[in-house]
Amino acid sequence: MDFEDTPEEAAFRTEVKAFLAANAEPKKRGAPPSRSRNVGPEELARAKKYQGAKAAAGLAGLTWQKQWGGREAPPIFQVIFNQEEEAYSIPRGVFEIGLGMCIPTMMAYATQEQLHRHVSPALRGEEVWCQLFSEPAGGSDVAAVRTRAEKNGDTWTINGQKIWTSGAQFSDFGIMVTRSNPDVPKHMGLTFFFLDMKSPGIEIRPIKQASGASHFNEVFFTDVKIPDSQRLGAVGQGWRVALTTLMNERLAIGDVPRPDVEDLLDLTRIVELDGEPAVRNVAVREKIADMHVRNQGLKYTRFRTMTALSRGQTPGPESSIGKLVNAAKLQEIASFGMDLLGSAGVVMDKELAPMNALFQEALLGAPASRIAGGTDEILRNIIAERVLGLPGDIRVDKDIPFNRLPTGKR
Amino acid sequence: MNFDFSEEQLQLRDQARRFLTEHSTSKRIRQVLDGVAPYDRAMWQEIAAMGWLGAAVPEEYGGAGLGHVGLCVLAEELGRSLAPVPFSSSVYLATEALLVAGSEAQKEELLPKLAAGELIGTLAWAEGVGNPAPERIKARVSGGRLTGAKWPVPDGGVADIAIVAARDEADRTVLVLARLGGAGVHPETLSTVDPTREQVKLSFEGVSVEVLPGDGWASLQQVLERAAVLTAFEQVGLAQACLDMAVAFAMERHAFGRPIGSFQAIKHKLADVYVATELARSNAYYGAWALTAGAAELPLAAASARVSASEAAWLAAKENIQTHGGIGFTWEMDCHLYYRRAKLLGLTLGSAPWWKDRVVTALEIRNAA
DSSP, X not given: OBOOOOHHHHHHHHHHHHHHHHHSEEOOXXXXXXXXXXXXXXXXXXXXXXXXXXXXXXXXXXXXXXXXXXXXXXXXXXXXXXXXXXXXXXXXXXXXXXXXXXXXXXXHHSOHHHHHHHHHHHHTTSSOEEEEOOBTTBSSSTTOOOOEEEEETTEEEEEEEEEEEETGGGOSEEEXXXXXXXXXXXXXXXXXXXXXXXXXXXXXXXXXXXTSOOOEXXXXXXXXXXXXXXEESOTTBHHHHHXXXXXXXXXXXXXXXXXXXXXXXXXXXXXXETTEEGGGSHHHHHHHHHHHHHHHHHHHHHHHHHHHHHTTOOOOGGGGSHHHHHHHHHHHHHHHHHHTTGGGGGOOOTTTSHHHHHHHHHHHHHHHHTTTTSOHHHHHHHIIIIISOOOOOOOTTTTSBGGGSOOOOO | OBOSOOHHHHHHHHHHHHHHHHXXXXXXXXXXXXXXXXXXXXXXXXXXXXXXXXXXXXXXXXXXXXXXXXXXXXXXXXXXXXXXXXXIIIIIIIIHHHHHHOOHHHHHHHHHHHHHTSSOEEEEOOBSSSXXXXXXXXXXXXXXXXXXXXXXXXXTTTOSEXXXXXXXXXXXXXXEEEETTSTTEEEEEOOOSOTTSOEEEEEEEEEEEEEOSSOHHHHHHHHXXXXXXXXXXXXXXXXXXXXXXXXXXXXXXXXXXXXXXXXXXXXXXXXXXXXHXXXXXXXXXXXXXXXXXXXXXXXXXXXXXXXXXXXXXXXXXXXXXXXXXXXXXXXXXXXXXXXXXXXXXXXXXXXXXXHHHHHHHHHHHHHHO
């Protein structure tokens, strides 16, 4: 039992380090993290340039087939790349969805001609993709899609609304799941497409979140035309295609969200409680230990996942716990840090709030991490059903046509 | 990256699981629970014959030299099966104490006998209520003779030797080796929450002892850290056993016309037990690595492993009973055996508040470096 790379892994790590040193800015120690995922024109240009450099160096699409510009490397190489990237300030939030979910779905369902047209520009960072699944009436219940697709000759007409679409405002293409037949049960009447996001009839509006920031969009479709050639999978088989997309969620070795345990330790040294640094207080020490233990448990769970990949095995189910643990931990650290400040915990002025209001900002943003990409509740269902093998919930909507389901008022 | 058990270690685990599934049955555990014997002697002898007691003892001292990761593999299986034997006292405590602080002569004399199961050992650090602290140690060694009362001492009634924490004439904490069973040693069996693991009050009246070399308090902390990692594997094994039991029951048991495992109230509870168990397992693995590598991170890794594993074992054991409902609270069901053992394991090396404080102290030391 050790943490050593195999010789091949070590050689690859050296290659990645050299690439990053030449093409990215190291993270500054102690600097507050950039919390804005609002990608402006400059950030978009920076992200595209970085992606282009990665592709030119043969470091994009590592696990993809060589014919699509990939390297046919084992998945552990992607993990090593992500690990090394963590030390750098990398422009994020532009290509993850397209390369992690959209293009792999295209590879499973699109024609060779379509792949020749789309894969390479996406890999080189020239074209951005987004994913249009969630709707106002279908969040955790992803298949409850209402956006209508109606066929006329060789053309489909789309009407409806998608929501929580990251990056829609700067995307060139998107993949979407639609309701093509509302007269059959929920999962059976869906059809899947890819489309040009500049098509007439698409309107994109940013959502103002509870935190005040805007990271997501609503996308409205009014008589948007999609040629039948851009259908992925058979008519009525859209749910199967959507599952392919969801299975392709990338091997997230994502940054540990801030404030982390080290930030909490820093805060407890600055702030006094009963005339001494808060870190001397027994209750504070217990909380720090609880958070550290969860943090370290996740870190070494990732190493177990990497080990499985390194040995050419499929990672065990332990890789499914990361987001569930991290999201709750973030919210708890943020809230506890503010508790240490007494009534001044409410103040967000960066000159007054310790550590540039890191804890306050995180508190306001934290609810999103417990919802986006699978709510805590859905993740617990997934663990219970797929890992522990417990039976699925009884589904009252199973054999009822979609348009006869009760909808409620919200 | 190679952060998991090796092929050989996985084979050892399978062997251990097969043996313990066959031998550490509910019936045999309950014989100890009901007071027929303080431990299962037949199981102990077979375990000794398989070389498990000396798994981490170097070959020069009569051990198998499998290293501590091998011992961790066995500990997980012993925890899963609730084996009613003095393994933890003799192996994680007495053997580790001699490896950490024993003189060469003591190691040469005692380690082969401990490894062969000819001697049972234990560690006596506690003197009543409270977590480990030098000022709580009142037992005295004067002129090579030990006087004082230590309790609770795990397996103190069946042990042949004990490593005892005491104060010397200069008021320093020392570890001493006491041979039990002779004049001046008065064992008194205590009633405990988990009768499958004997706890004893050992009173010493001028008993002749040998002082172990070195700083006794530093040695004691090292021994507790090593035992914390090994015990964490027992706790992970126990947590997994409880989770497996609860899942199996939730699939079988029907209420309101459906398996109770289809209710989210049960699913989410058991998902949380799974998460806690996996975090504990990963923390325990890190502890195993630090212990085996002799790494400077051991104090942090061991304390984290203990905190995480104590939490997981307790959560899994109590929610296992809860998932079972009323039947889970009967004497006949095994749920309470795990519940008792889970709490015992969380207390026996000092309880969570003490270890949490050590986590933060280790973080402070790391960050100051």
